[in-house]
Amino acid sequence: MNLRAELEQRVSAALQASGVDAPAQVAPAARPEFGDYQANGIMGAAKRAGMKPRALAEAVVSAAQLDDLASKVEIAGPGFINIHLRPDYLASMLSSEQPLVEPTSTPDRVVIDYSSVNLAKEMHVGHLRSTIIGDALALLLEALGHEVIRQNHVGDWGTQFGMLLAFLEEKGEDSEQLADLEKFYVAAKKRFDQDADFADRARSKVVLLQGGDPDSKRLWQRFIAVSIAHCNEIYQRLGVTLRDEHIMPESAYNADLSVVIEELRQQGLLSEDQGAQCVFLDAFKGRDDKPLPVIVQKSDGGYLYATTDLAALRYRVQKLGANRILVVVGAEQSLHFQQVFAVGRAAGYADDETRLEHITFGNMLGPDGKKFSTRAGGVMKLSDLLDEAEQRATGLVAEKNPDMDAAECREVARVVGLGALKYADLSKNRTSNYVFDWDQMLSFEGNTAPYLQYAYTRIRSLLRRGGIDPDKLQGQPVLTEPAEVALALRLARLQEVLEQAAADAMPSHLCTYLYELASAYMSFYEQCPVLSADAKVRDSRLLLCRRTMQTLKQGLDVLGIETIERM
RNA sequence: GCGCCCGUAGCUCAACCGGAUAGAGCAUCGGCCUUCUAAGCCGAGGGUUGAAGGUUCGAGUCCUUCCGGGCGUGCCA
Incomplete structure (x- = not known):
C-alpha cells in the first residue's frame, strides 16, 4: 500500500469536509518529534480561503478519519498536522499476507529509449x-x-559507416581487426584523414549503401553484426536486460x-x-x-x-x-x-x-572534475571499466576474506564490483554531472552498493545460523522497541517510494530509500538480538528480518544489482 | 550575444508541486567485539545554501540582477 497516498487522500477529504478544496500535501515528517508524516497543505489552503490556519487545522483534525492508522494527530507550529502512526498498523502492513509491491491499477505502455549506442x-x-x-x-x-x-x-547509418566500409573492404571482411572495434575505428579514421583517395571512396560508399547497393549492404550488415555482438557482451556483463529484439536501428x-x-x-x-x-x-x-x-x-x-x-x-x-x-x-x-x-x-x-x-543526465567526471578519461587522456572503453571494477573489488574481497576460496571470491567480487559501479551512478541525482571515484563507490561505507549488499548478507547469514527457512515464517511482527518501529516504518514505505521514483523517473529516490532501510536494519541488528530472544519476540523479529531481506532484494533487483549469500 | 542546466560542510552527495532547527557519508575526534559477519553500531565538532535584492505567514527551492562553471545555439549525431 502507498502509505503517503492513503494519508494524502484522507487528509484531503477532511479538508474538503472542512469546506476547503486543497491538497493536504502529506510528506514524511521532517523530524522524529513531528511524528511519521506531516500535512503541509493547511497553511496555504487557509490563506486562499481567508481562514485562520490553526482554526482550519483543528477542523481538519476533527474531520479526519485516521483512528485505524494513527495513534496521535496533532497540530503544530503555524498549522502543520503531525501524524504519528500506530505501531500495530505498521505491523499489519508487514504481515506475511501483504505483498511487497502492488501493481498499478492504471498501467501505462511505456517506451524507453536507452543505451542507443x-x-x-x-x-x-x-x-x-x-x-x-x-x-x-x-x-x-x-x-x-x-x-x-x-x-x-x-x-547504424550515416557518413561514418562509409569510412568503415571502405576500410573493411580494404582489410578484407573477415579482418581480425574487427575484434577491437575501437582500434578499427581509429585506424579507419586515420586513413580517412590522411588519404584523399580513401576519403573519396568512403564518401561514395555511403552513397552506394544508401542507394541499396547489394555488396555495400552485405558488408555493412557484416559490420553491424560484429558491433552488436560487442554490445551484447557488455550488456550481459552489466546484467542489462537489452536483447536483440529491442534493437530498433536508425x-x-x-x-x-x-x-x-x-x-x-x-x-x-x-x-x-x-x-x-x-x-x-x-x-x-x-x-x-x-x-x-x-x-x-x-x-x-x-x-x-x-x-x-x-x-x-x-x-x-x-x-x-x-x-x-x-x-x-x-x-x-x-x-x-x-x-x-x-x-x-x-x-x-x-x-x-x-x-x-x-x-536527461549529466556527465561522468574524473577525480579532477574534468570529463572522465583514461590516464592517457582518451575515451575509456566500457569493457576496460568493467574489468577494473571487478579487479579492484577482487582485491578488497580477498583482503576481507582471506579464507574464502578463489571461485567464491571471484563471484563475490564480480557482484560487488559491478553493483558498486552501477549504484554509484544510479544513486546520484541523474540530472547533474557526477564525480567518478573508485575509492568512494567501493569503500563499503556510506550510501554504496556494498553496504546494501552487506546488509542483505547479514540477514542471510542470520537465517542460516538459526536454521530458519524464511518461506515458512507466518504472521505479523509485534513492534515494541524503537529500532523495530523505525525499521518497520521504512519497510512500509517501499510502495510509495517505488511509485515516486517511477513518476519522476528518478532511480536515485529508490537508492536513498534503500540506504535508509539498510541503515535502519543495521541499528535494529545492533540493538535487538534475534536468535537469542524469547520465542514470541524472536518470531516477530524474524519476520522483520525476512521483510527487510525481501525489500532489499526487490529494490536491488529493480536497480539491476545482484545480491550474494555471503561477503 | 541568446537559451538551458548547475553552484549546499574540507570532499562526495541529499533535501518529494515553497514548510518547522538545511540532512547523510567520507575525512577529523571520542566510545562499542566472551552475544546473530566490526565491510558494522553509537556519539562529537563542522553551514551567511556563490553574492545582492524581491515575492510571503514561511525561500536551498519562486522572481530580478550579478559572479563562477558546464552544455547548447538553421543544414553532424
Whole structure:
C-alpha cells in the first residue's frame, strides 16, 4: 500500500469536509518529534480561503478519519498536522499476507529509449549512464505493473559507416581487426584523414549503401553484426536486460523519413529556408530573437537526426501504442528533444495525453572534475571499466576474506564490483554531472552498493545460523522497541517510494530509500538480538528480518544489482 | 550575444508541486567485539545554501540582477 497516498487522500477529504478544496500535501515528517508524516497543505489552503490556519487545522483534525492508522494527530507550529502512526498498523502492513509491491491499477505502455549506442564504435564510458539508468527505469516500471517496451535506438547509418566500409573492404571482411572495434575505428579514421583517395571512396560508399547497393549492404550488415555482438557482451556483463529484439536501428526508419516530411508538409508546418526544409515554431527563438528552425531535410535532400527522431516518435505512438515515452539521452541534447517533442505534438504524432520525457543526465567526471578519461587522456572503453571494477573489488574481497576460496571470491567480487559501479551512478541525482571515484563507490561505507549488499548478507547469514527457512515464517511482527518501529516504518514505505521514483523517473529516490532501510536494519541488528530472544519476540523479529531481506532484494533487483549469500 | 542546466560542510552527495532547527557519508575526534559477519553500531565538532535584492505567514527551492562553471545555439549525431 502507498502509505503517503492513503494519508494524502484522507487528509484531503477532511479538508474538503472542512469546506476547503486543497491538497493536504502529506510528506514524511521532517523530524522524529513531528511524528511519521506531516500535512503541509493547511497553511496555504487557509490563506486562499481567508481562514485562520490553526482554526482550519483543528477542523481538519476533527474531520479526519485516521483512528485505524494513527495513534496521535496533532497540530503544530503555524498549522502543520503531525501524524504519528500506530505501531500495530505498521505491523499489519508487514504481515506475511501483504505483498511487497502492488501493481498499478492504471498501467501505462511505456517506451524507453536507452543505451542507443553508435555501432560505428565500441561502447565507452559515455554509454554507461544511459544504459544503466534506462535499464533501471525499465525494471522499475515493470515492477509496478506497467508495460515496458525497450527500444535500443542504435546508430547504424550515416557518413561514418562509409569510412568503415571502405576500410573493411580494404582489410578484407573477415579482418581480425574487427575484434577491437575501437582500434578499427581509429585506424579507419586515420586513413580517412590522411588519404584523399580513401576519403573519396568512403564518401561514395555511403552513397552506394544508401542507394541499396547489394555488396555495400552485405558488408555493412557484416559490420553491424560484429558491433552488436560487442554490445551484447557488455550488456550481459552489466546484467542489462537489452536483447536483440529491442534493437530498433536508425536505418529501420529510412522508409518513413520521406513520409514524415510529407505529413509535415500536409499539416502546413514546413517552410523552405535557404534550401532546407524547416519547421518554425514560436517557442524556439535563436539569435536576435529570430525564429529558430528545426531542420528536417537538408538542402541536398538528406535527412537529419531530427527527422529520424520524429519518425521514431511517430512509430512509438502509432505502432507501439505508447502513452509514455522516455528517452534516456544526455543533457546536451536537451534543445533537440524539446524541438522534436514540440514538432511531434504539432504534427499530431503525440496528443496531450501522451507523455514525452527526455530523461536527461549529466556527465561522468574524473577525480579532477574534468570529463572522465583514461590516464592517457582518451575515451575509456566500457569493457576496460568493467574489468577494473571487478579487479579492484577482487582485491578488497580477498583482503576481507582471506579464507574464502578463489571461485567464491571471484563471484563475490564480480557482484560487488559491478553493483558498486552501477549504484554509484544510479544513486546520484541523474540530472547533474557526477564525480567518478573508485575509492568512494567501493569503500563499503556510506550510501554504496556494498553496504546494501552487506546488509542483505547479514540477514542471510542470520537465517542460516538459526536454521530458519524464511518461506515458512507466518504472521505479523509485534513492534515494541524503537529500532523495530523505525525499521518497520521504512519497510512500509517501499510502495510509495517505488511509485515516486517511477513518476519522476528518478532511480536515485529508490537508492536513498534503500540506504535508509539498510541503515535502519543495521541499528535494529545492533540493538535487538534475534536468535537469542524469547520465542514470541524472536518470531516477530524474524519476520522483520525476512521483510527487510525481501525489500532489499526487490529494490536491488529493480536497480539491476545482484545480491550474494555471503561477503 | 541568446537559451538551458548547475553552484549546499574540507570532499562526495541529499533535501518529494515553497514548510518547522538545511540532512547523510567520507575525512577529523571520542566510545562499542566472551552475544546473530566490526565491510558494522553509537556519539562529537563542522553551514551567511556563490553574492545582492524581491515575492510571503514561511525561500536551498519562486522572481530580478550579478559572479563562477558546464552544455547548447538553421543544414553532424
